[in-house]
Amino acid sequence: MHNTRLVCDNIYWIGASDRIVARFENMFPLNEGIAYNSYLILDEKTAVIDTVDNAVGGVFLENIEYLLQGRTLDYLVVNHMEPDHCANIRNVVLRYPDVKIVGNAKTFKFLEQFYDGISVDSYLLVKDKDILDLGSRKLSFHLAPMVHWPEVMVTYEEKNNVLFSSDAFGNFGALNGNIFSDEVEFNVNEFRRYYSNVIARFGSNVQALLKKIHALNPKIIAPLHGVVHVGSAVSSVLNLYHLWSTYQSECSGVVIAYASMYGNTAEVCQKLATYLAMRGVKDIQIFDVSHTHPSYIIEKVFKYSNLVVATPNYNTRLYFPMESFLSELAFLNIQNRKMCFITNMTWGGTALAQAKEIFSKNKNIEYIAEDFNIQSSMKENQISELTCFADAILESLKEK
Numbered sequence: 001m002h003n004t005r006l007v008c009d010n011i012y013w014i015g016a017s018d019r020i021v022a023r024f025e026n027m028f029p030l031n032e033g034i035a036y037n038s039y040l041i042l043d044e045k046t047a048v049i050d051t052v053d054n055a056v057g058g059v060f061l062e063n064i065e066y067l068l069q070g071r072t073l074d075y076l077v078v079n080h081m082e083p084d085h086c087a088n089i090r091n092v093v094l095r096y097p098d099v100k101i102v103g104n105a106k107t108f109k110f111l112e113q114f115y116d117g118i119s120v121d122s123y124l125l126v127k128d129k130d131i132l133d134l135g136s137r138k139l140s141f142h143l144a145p146m147v148h149w150p151e152v153m154v155t156y157e158e159k160n161n162v163l164f165s166s167d168a169f170g171n172f173g174a175l176n177g178n179i180f181s182d183e184v185e186f187n188v189n190e191f192r193r194y195y196s197n198v199i200a201r202f203g204s205n206v207q208a209l210l211k212k213i214h215a216l217n218p219k220i221i222a223p224l225h226g227v228v229h230v231g232s233a234v235s236s237v238l239n240l241y242h243l244w245s246t247y248q249s250e251c252s253g254v255v256i257a258y259a260s261m262y263g264n265t266a267e268v269c270q271k272l273a274t275y276l277a278m279r280g281v282k283d284i285q286i287f288d289v290s291h292t293h294p295s296y297i298i299e300k301v302f303k304y305s306n307l308v309v310a311t312p313n314y315n316t317r318l319y320f321p322m323e324s325f326l327s328e329l330a331f332l333n334i335q336n337r338k339m340c341f342i343t344n345m346t347w348g349g350t351a352l353a354q355a356k357e358i359f360s361k362n363k364n365i366e367y368i369a370e371d372f373n374i375q376s377s378m379k380e381n382q383i384s385e386l387t388c389f390a391d392a393i394l395e396s397l398k399e400k
């Protein structure tokens with residue numbers, strides 16, 4: 001059954017949500033599902049902006065048919081060639097054989113790699129800033145390479161100032177009838193988890209895109225996942241993307257990520273958190289890397305200024321879940337963070353050196369306290385050392 005909403009002025013949302021899928025990219029847990037957005041513009045010419053994942057192809061195709069009311073589809077704009085958005089291109093072409101597929105050179109390269117049987121005669125090749133006239137309005141195309149794939153572009157509708165932003169400004173979570181940011185309590189934690197895990201590695205590319213977006217000055221940002229940003233949310237999400245793409249924290253605060261098999265390293269972290277709380281630190285975030293999916297810990301590291309890493313030696317090296325969390329965090333290009341380390345050694349190993357080596361290429365990582373080492377378990381005579389460790393963290397929180 002068709003299920004659409006008007007965005008504005010003959011621009012319709014024709015996407016759908018999937019609450020069955022457990023993980024995004026088969027990796028990131030989805031507790032509230034995911035939305036695949038697509039948009040249809042009715043003008044003298046008709047255009048669809050991106051398609052949807054296979055999981056929701058049925059309703060998407062019904063939506064197009066319902067809104068077109070027998071008209072033909074003139075254009076299918078492909079901003080992104082990842083299968084969660086391009087999986088229905090063939091189905092659209094089969095139903096509307098005269099449709100022109102609008103993309104850049106890389107779009108068509110990937111299209112041919114993923115799918116057979118789409119005629120080159122249907123291609124409408126565009127370059128950066130090219131314009132497509134739909135009648136009463138024009139669309140312009142703006143390349144956004146590596147946000148987060150090479151072929152990505154964004155499409156701007158100039159009459160209503162709508163930016164179709166591809167995966168940028170997307171969010172996890174299904175939509176619940178409410179598709180606009182001013183209709184929901186916006187889940188900024190999930191918005192940050194999406195950015196920090198899916199897009200964060202490409203900060204300089206995001207900066208380049210932000211420059212183009214500021215010149216366009218959109219009033220509405222319509223991404224491929226999550227709510228459509230309207231009103232004051234537009235500047236809010238642009239500001240967040242600026243902070244995150246320059247790897248600045250949003251606020252002072254402490255994330256403590258630990259690995260622990262028998263609880264001794266965990267105990268030190270709990271005690272440290274108590275000392276920090278007694279010193280007035282609020283909203284302390286403790287994570288067990290074996291328990292919490294790294295995407296949630298990475299999200300909090302992108303929010304806060306400080307990270308405490310606590311890890312035992314394991315077969316003389318880093319405990320594997322800690323190694324994979326730290327490696328992913330470093331690969332996502334984390335910068336400008338204040339870090340300190342707690343290690344646990346019963347007989348020896350290089351876990352600490354390995355942890356520091358992982359961040360050796362990340363810019364402006366500051367070690368703000370002496371390493372705190374325990375041998376198997378923390379002892380009474382180490383309390384003053386741990387209070388100094390807490391004091392050093394507190395001092396660093398006061399600096400900007």
Ligand SMILES: Cc1cc2nc3c(=O)[nH]c(=O)nc-3n(C[C@H](O)[C@H](O)[C@H](O)COP(=O)(O)O)c2cc1C
Pocket residue numbers: 259260261262263264265266312313314315316317344345346347348349376
């Ligand atoms: C499989 C295994 C490998 C270990 N390898 C090391 C090691 O290489 N070096 C070391 O000092 N301790 C090693 N340990 C001992 C840990 O330091 C000890 O188990 C300690 O309790 C771990 O901290 P936790 O209590 O927070 O889990 C190892 C322990 C296990 C179970």
Ligand SMILES: [Fe+2]
Pocket residue numbers: 080082148167
């Ligand atoms: Fe994508």
Ligand SMILES: [Fe+2]
Pocket residue numbers: 082084085167224225
């Ligand atoms: Fe996507």
